[in-house]
Amino acid sequence: MRLLVVGANGLLGSNVVRAGQQRGWAVSGTYHSTRPNFDVPLTQFNLQEYSTFDDVINEHGPDVVVNCAAMTDVDGCERNPEAAHVINSEAPAGMAARCEQAGIDFVHVSTDYVFDGTARDPYSETADPNPVQVYGESKLAGERAVQDAMETALLPRLSFVWGIHRSTGTLSGFPAWVREQLQASEAVPLFTDQLVTPTRAGQAAQTVLTLVEQASSGLYHVACSSCVTPYEFGEVLSAHVGANSNLLQAGSTEDIDRAAARPTYSCLDVGKVAEELGREQPTLREDVDAVWNALG
Numbered sequence: 001m002r003l004l005v006v007g008a009n010g011l012l013g014s015n016v017v018r019a020g021q022q023r024g025w026a027v028s029g030t031y032h033s034t035r036p037n038f039d040v041p042l043t044q045f046n047l048q049e050y051s052t053f054d055d056v057i058n059e060h061g062p063d064v065v066v067n068c069a070a071m072t073d074v075d076g077c078e079r080n081p082e083a084a085h086v087i088n089s090e091a092p093a094g095m096a097a098r099c100e101q102a103g104i105d106f107v108h109v110s111t112d113y114v115f116d117g118t119a120r121d122p123y124s125e126t127a128d129p130n131p132v133q134v135y136g137e138s139k140l141a142g143e144r145a146v147q148d149a150m151e152t153a154l155l156p157r158l159s160f161v162w163g164i165h166r167s168t169g170t171l172s173g174f175p176a177w178v179r180e181q182l183q184a185s186e187a188v189p190l191f192t193d194q195l196v197t198p199t200r201a202g203q204a205a206q207t208v209l210t211l212v213e214q215a216s217s218g219l220y221h222v223a224c225s226s227c228v229t230p231y232e233f234g235e236v237l238s239a240h241v242g243a244n245s246n247l248l249q250a251g252s253t254e255d256i257d258r259a260a261a262r263p264t265y266s267c268l269d270v271g272k273v274a275e276e277l278g279r280e281q282p283t284l285r286e287d288v289d290a291v292w293n294a295l296g
């Protein structure tokens, strides 16, 4: 299988590169500002100039393209909606159309932020999206435009992504910050009024490539099976780090002023992907155990 990872230097993208290599696939990638440290063919590619995607395809000749690149700065999207729309919607649609034409499979990664957070049970793939900020709107528009361009596109939605960046080998995202604070014996203020199903990037990358192997298409929620607050996530981490859990402090999303609104509930129901793969999805504890060596 010839796999092209768009956004190979992102947290998820770097894990998809690694997962493809582990399968023995011929992996290539694109990067935007920073070239990752992978021994695979790499091309610089800006989603804002997506008409050049043709050249990327001609250069690498993939069987499947996995788009992990996005404008992921939620507040930045609020301040620059035009760029958010191009990067998160127009460009993915353009790439999907090109892949459809060339008979190449296309995977486009989306987000739990397509939901408004008013639910109290995990969102399934059939739940109605209703984004409450520009980032979510642009990502939802991207999902729809990709599906219009390619009916068989695979669209995994992730939530609260964390894990080891596979080019730098360092822990990224929320746990990296919590660990740093705990190890410095600094207080860690964590929300108790937000609920998420954290997605470990390595786990998501393996899941996405298995779905590709199974020729799955459409929406899949890919996350751990635990719906937790960031405070509860912090408790799991502090137990692993062996730190004093008194350093964890209960905080509220209302304590901070941010440009974009966030849903306070965005847990994803992972039943569909569990059924498709024939196995339960990991709990948060199992995911944290899986990267224990990096946390220790």
Ligand SMILES: NC(=O)c1ccc[n+]([C@@H]2O[C@H](COP(=O)([O-])OP(=O)(O)OC[C@H]3O[C@@H](n4cnc5c(N)ncnc54)[C@H](OP(=O)(O)O)[C@@H]3O)[C@@H](O)[C@H]2O)c1
Binding pocket: 007, 008, 009, 010, 011, 012, 013, 031, 032, 033, 034, 045, 046, 047, 048, 067, 068, 069, 070, 071, 072, 087, 109, 110, 111, 112, 113, 139, 157, 158, 159, 160, 161, 162
């Ligand atoms: N992070 C989360 O908590 C989260 C939650 C749910 C869903 N998701 C989705 O999961 C996917 C992967 O996210 P991630 O967590 O891996 O994010 P990430 O680490 O921020 O990676 C995003 C990548 O996109 C690239 N990118 C940004 N603008 C670009 C442009 N104009 N042209 C080409 N590439 C560009 C970035 O490259 P540069 O840094 O060089 O610009 C970066 O490598 C995204 O679709 C995101 O929407 C993320």
